[in-house]
Amino acid sequence: MEAIISNISGLTAIAAAIMIGLGAFGTALGFGLLGGKFLEASARQPELVSMLQTKLFIIAGLLDAISMIGVGIALLFVFNNPILSTALELLKSAH
DSSP states (O other), rough: OOOHHHHHHHHHHHHHHHHHHHHHHHHHHHHHHHHHHHHHHHOOOOGGGHHHHHHHHHHHHHHHEEEEEEHHHHHHHHHOOHHHHHHHHHHHHOO
């Protein structure tokens, strides 16, 4: 019984680390592309910098929100694991 609980807890920690890591990697990649394209566009048309900057911050907020949702889901699984709760209920009902 303890082996099953520790196995679920360990795999949950690995899954949470992968979710947070891939979210951070994707966000970093997105911010890099977004900043590069902003600099290119502002160099080509300097008169549009204020409009482009507004759109840049809106997209940056949405891009950051996606990774924060992944972090929230990962923390849900770490601190309130529904899979572990179900496994514990099934193990208690089996005894």
